[in-house]
Amino acid sequence: MISVIIIITLGILMIIAGxxxxxxxxxLAAIITAGVISLLASVIYLILGSPDVAMTEASIGSGLTTIIFLYALNKVRKEKKDD
Amino acid sequence: MIFALILGFALLLIGIYGMLSQKNLIKIVIGFSIVDTGVHIIIVSIGYLRNRTAPILNSVVDLGKAAQQVVDPIPSVLVLTAIVIGLAVTALMLTFVVELYKKRNSLSIDDYQELKW
Amino acid sequence: MIKKIIVILAMIGLIMMLFPLVTNFEFLENLNDLSTNYVSGSVNELNSQNVVTSVIVTYRGLDTLGEVTVLFLATAAIGFLLKKKKTKKRGSSELLQTASSFLVALIILLGVYIFTHGHLTPGGGFQGGVIIATAFLLLILSDVNIKFNHTILQVVESFSGAFYVVIGLIGLVLTIGFLNAKIIPLGEYGNLFSAGAIPIIYSLIGLKVGSELTNILDTMRGE
Structure with a gap:
């Protein structure tokens, strides 16, 4: 029962964040918010009984993907400054 | 778990709506990553079985009746593969965005209309 | 205006398409035959505690080989498209650099722990590889002017990939199947040295993924 409540709460948060x-x-704020969606999704995977997927999503989905988005944004801004 | 299934479909729809309606190229890639997360939640929630534990067979699980006590491992395997591939695809898409920006100095998709009919 | 209408029509169509998938969905009561076979095979044939690991490394090992190849191709394409420009910037303070170089060793140790215990606990090569890549990310963030030795990265990456295929081919030579973990004695259930070749294969995958992601981060950082 408690897991259902957690999933509904996290789900509402994720939909709002999306x-x-x-x-x-x-x-910049949009990229960070998209990273939050992945972080909350990793909790849902843990409740659904797949800790392997939760670890992968927490490290890859919310960590590395956000970093790569930020680096791409940084590159675009640098090009803008050059002209 | 029906709620996780509904959540997955909701995220899928939000992501597709974002990909169709946004003009900014980076916003389109963000929509793609939301679709990714939604599809992963759908696949994992299909493999969930009520009152069962994770597919790790240590001393908690009775080894003789292991198949009656764990959730389905195959969706976990599929999603594990899909997340890693998703990272590679997202990085490649962002590389193309940076390259396009170098050519035209614009992030808006309205400035790239060569293939529009 | 006309575009907005088309988008809304497309969304309504998608919702109507997906709605019966949710309402008519029937959840399973028991595992299907294939999953049951994998779960019991993981205990009886492979001596591996983590069922997900034994499916990834042994039962569907060929798919994992393809996945690692896709990751390699994406890395190569990113390195080909983004050429690096070299500019010198003012570095960060000595304190930050020294403290982060201590932390890097600990983070790499955590990554190695995760991929060597992939058959016992949650985790494995992909997660451990990503954690190793984040250790190098800390190094990049704390020292802007750092340069990685690309020869070492390439050697680690190609040797772990080559050994992965060689271990698969040993299984073919012994006629028990490509990428079979039983080429090494299976050991006692629940020990670190158990489950045959699974820890070795997963360590190789971890090194390969770690060096590839470090390469991606180093290329995306640019100048």
């Missing part, structure tokens, strides 16, 4: 991430004008 809508917010697509509508924010600031790209």
């Amino acid at each position: 809508i917010v991430a697509l509508h924010l004008k600031n790209l």
Whole structure:
């Protein structure tokens, strides 16, 4: 029963984060919000009984993917400064 | 778990809506990564079985009746593979975004209309 | 305007398509035959505690080989597209650099622990490889001017890939199948040295994934 409540709460948070991430004008904030979705998803995988997937999602989905997005944004901004 | 299934489909729809409606190339890639997460949640929730434990057979699980006590391992395996491939695909897409920006100095998809009919 | 209408129509169509998938969904009560076979085979044939690991490394080992190849191709494409420019920037403080170089060794140790215990606890080559890559990310973030030795990265990456295929081929020579873990004695259930060749294969995957992701991060960092 408690796991159902946790999944519903996290799910509402994730859906809000998804809508917010697509509508924010600031790209940096949008990228961080998209990383939060992956971090919350890793808790859901843990409740659904697959800790392997939870570890992978926490390290790859919310860690490395966010970093790579930020590096790409950094490169785009640097190009803008050069001209 | 039906709620996780609904959550997965909701994230899938949000991501597809974002990919279709946004103009910014980086926003489109963000939509793609949301679709990725949604599909992974759908696949994992299909393999969930009520009142069972994770597929790790240590001393908690009775080895003789292991198949009656653990959740389905195959969706976990599929999603594990899909997450790693998803990282590689996202990195490649962002590389293309950076390259496109170098050519045209714009992130808006309206400026890339060569293939539009 | 017309684009917005088309997008909304497409979304309504997708919702109507996906709705029966949710309402008519029937959850399983028991594992199907294939999963039952994998779970019992993991105990009786392979002596591996983690069923997910034994499916990834042995039963579907060929798919994992393909996955690692896809990761390698993506790394190569990113390195080909993003060429590096070299500029010198002011480095960070001595304190930060010294402290982070202590932490890097500990993080790499955690990564090695995770991929050598992949057959006993959750985790494995992919997770451990990513943790090793984050150790190098800490190094990149704390010292802007650091340069990695690309020869070492390439040697680690190609040797672990080659040994992975060689271990698979040994199974073919002994006629028990490609990438079979039983080429080494299986050992006692629950020990670190058990489950045949699974820890060796997963360590090789971990080294390969770690060096590839470090390469991606180093290329994306750019200047």
